[in-house]
Amino acid sequence: MTSQATENTTHRGGRTLRIAHLYPELLNLYGDSGNILCLRRRMEWRGITPDVMEVHVDDTPSFSGVDIAFIGGGSDREQRIVCDKLLAEQAEIRAFVEDGGVLAAVCGGYQLLGSSYLMADERVEGLSLVDLYTDHGDPRLIGNIVVESSISPQPIVGYENHAGRTHLGEGVTPLGRVLYGHGNDGVTGYEGVLYKNVVGTYVHGPLLPKNPGVADYLIARSMERKYGTTELEPLDDTEELAANQVMYHRLMAGEVQE
Numbered sequence: 001m002t003s004q005a006t007e008n009t010t011h012r013g014g015r016t017l018r019i020a021h022l023y024p025e026l027l028n029l030y031g032d033s034g035n036i037l038c039l040r041r042r043m044e045w046r047g048i049t050p051d052v053m054e055v056h057v058d059d060t061p062s063f064s065g066v067d068i069a070f071i072g073g074g075s076d077r078e079q080r081i082v083c084d085k086l087l088a089e090q091a092e093i094r095a096f097v098e099d100g101g102v103l104a105a106v107c108g109g110y111q112l113l114g115s116s117y118l119m120a121d122e123r124v125e126g127l128s129l130v131d132l133y134t135d136h137g138d139p140r141l142i143g144n145i146v147v148e149s150s151i152s153p154q155p156i157v158g159y160e161n162h163a164g165r166t167h168l169g170e171g172v173t174p175l176g177r178v179l180y181g182h183g184n185d186g187v188t189g190y191e192g193v194l195y196k197n198v199v200g201t202y203v204h205g206p207l208l209p210k211n212p213g214v215a216d217y218l219i220a221r222s223m224e225r226k227y228g229t230t231e232l233e234p235l236d237d238t239e240e241l242a243a244n245q246v247m248y249h250r251l252m253a254g255e256v257q258e
């Protein structure tokens with residue numbers, strides 16, 4: 001594991017948040033790593049020190065001291081390698097989640113949260129952190145996506161590309177409602193999942209830079225757990241919100257050829 005604590009750990013208030021980036025070399029489709037960069041910058045701009053720890057394939061992941069864990073998406077082959085690694089640490093990951101640890105999981109990473117997913121015709125056991133499971137279907141669900149969600153003041157915009165169809169258990173809260181695109185299964189109109197401080201989603205793109213509301217939700221939840229406060233210094237998000245709004249309006253107006 002490589003920890004990249006910034007040299008200055010005495011920012012205003014001396015607050016530090018540790019981000020565990022799980023398997024960046026395996027699960028990094030469509031710029032998923034940009035999500036880490038975004039979290040890091042939004043913390044630094046507020047005087048919170050980000051301590052980014054990359055968990056690589058030969059490491060034994062430890063969640064002790066972790067405030068935000070992030071897992072991206074990847075091919076079925078890479079997803080399977082990661083699944084086997086994480087299953088060995090299932091109890092520790094479950095304890096982290098049940099204790100309110102913040103976990104953001106995109107696409108292939110999202111599918112691992114459930115009890116199982118289908119890889120070709122093989123049903124692969126997942127981490128069973130959240131009551132959901134994933135089948136796959138034809139065609140792949142590919143394209144731009146817009147989601148309305150309670151965790152973000154702006155619509156969440158991004159890109160999805162998955163064969164998986166994810167089914168939420170009875171009473172499980174989705175991340176939001178699909179306004180454009182496919183989401184969990186292309187049928188129910190739901191996208192992603194919210195469970196405790198876990199956010200699972202099919203939105204790549206990367207998710208956080210164009211959706212600062214989601215980034216701040218993750219930071220606020222981890223600040224609350226560690227420091228007992230959800231108050232975040234406001235940032236000038238003119239550029240981020242412009243990117244978000246352009247994508248939202250163009251998609252909703254039917255101006256984008258898929």
Ligand code: GLN
Binds near residue numbers: 075
């Ligand atoms: N392999 C999975 C699927 O196609 C996840 C793909 C991804 O992470 N984009 O459903």
